[in-house]
Amino acid sequence: MKTLLLASALASGGRERACWRAPRVLTPWKPRLHTYERSVQPRPWPDQAKVALSAAGSLHRHAALLRRSGIRPLLIGGDHSEAIGFWSGIASVYGCALGMIWIDAHLDSHTPSSSASHRLHGMPLATLLGQGDRRWQTLLGDHAILAPTRTTIIAYRSYEEAERTLLIGLGVTLISADELQRRGWPQVWQAARRRASRDGQAYGVSLDLDALSPHDAPGVSVPVAGGIDLNHLQRSWRQLRHDRSCKGLEIAEFNPARDHRGRTRALLHRLIATHVPSTRL
Numbered sequence: 094m095k096t097l098l099l100a101s102a103l104a105s106g107g108r109e110r111a112c113w114r115a116p117r118v119l120t121p122w123k124p125r126l127h128t129y130e131r132s133v134q135p136r137p138w139p140d141q142a143k144v145a146l147s148a149a150g151s152l153h154r155h156a157a158l159l160r161r162s163g164i165r166p167l168l169i170g171g172d173h174s175e176a177i178g179f180w181s182g183i184a185s186v187y188g189c190a191l192g193m194i195w196i197d198a199h200l201d202s203h204t205p206s207s208s209a210s211h212r213l214h215g216m217p218l219a220t221l222l223g224q225g226d227r228r229w230q231t232l233l234g235d236h237a238i239l240a241p242t243r244t245t246i247i248a249y250r251s252y253e254e255a256e257r258t259l260l261i262g263l264g265v266t267l268i269s270a271d272e273l274q275r276r277g278w279p280q281v282w283q284a285a286r287r288r289a290s291r292d293g294q295a296y297g298v299s300l301d302l303d304a305l306s307p308h309d310a311p312g313v314s315v316p317v318a319g320g321i322d323l324n325h326l327q328r329s330w331r332q333l334r335h336d337r338s339c340k341g342l343e344i345a346e347f348n349p350a351r352d353h354r355g356r357t358r359a360l361l362h363r364l365i366a367t368h369v370p371s372t373r374l
């Protein structure tokens with residue numbers, strides 16, 4: 094399946110402004126779309142949601158446009174709140190909820206009422222499951238974008254109990270980093286893929302770079318010790334190349350200011366190159 098790159102320079106959803114520079118490291122690739130926020134300055138809630146909402150609308154439209162042309166979008170960015178616009182755009186093409194494999198050190202499932210910080214990059218998964226702020230409804234419609242029983246979170250190890258309770262109540266499958274280590278990546282990955290694409294249904298994969306160990310991917314805003322095996326991840330990422338049920342890919346939370354010796358950038362390039370041939374400038 095042909096894959097094209099989208100880039101989002103969002104940062105208002107987190108604490109680290111440098112995330113908005115994430116798309117700058119994409120040379121030699123030329124993203125089809127480069128979404129900017131009108132401002133990446135920290136803003137109090139709910140003003141932050143307003144800024145994010147306009148950027149999300151642009152991602153929503155472009156992801157849907159590519160998908161309608163039979164192209165698989167790969168979104169690269171520095172703030173995981175980009176997921177809200179992106180996946181809702183893809184789901185709008187299918188008119189039904191998507192399956193999801195969400196690989197992340199965090200659960201990203203706060204709601205405005207459970208989050209003390211009100212940072213949007215801690216809320217995208219809950220929002221896509223229909224549990225977010227009502228402000229998103231114009232973009233998301235009245236239905237969940239993701240099907241909870243076809244959604245799996247892999248490698249989480251830093252979370253708050255309210256997030257876990259919410260997800261379990263919805264029927265999402267949660268695989269902690271400890272459980273992942275016990276069962277092994279290949280078994281967990283295959284089960285998540287089967288669940289996400291049940292009966293050939295559309296699904297997506299969202300990779301937060303903080304799912305990896307801070308040694309392999311230091312360039313993230315909220316690093317957490319532990320993490321998934323890089324070789325396993327790269328092998329699985331390659332498998333997706335010819336998977337027609339996989340309708341979109343996302344790599345999030347890249348923070349160039351925290352990278353060390355270009356390690357995260359090099360990894361990002363390897364993951365992109367698996368799906369998108371580079372165009373020399």
Ligand SMILES: [Mn+2]
Pocket residue numbers: 173197199201214301345346
């Ligand atoms: Mn995340």
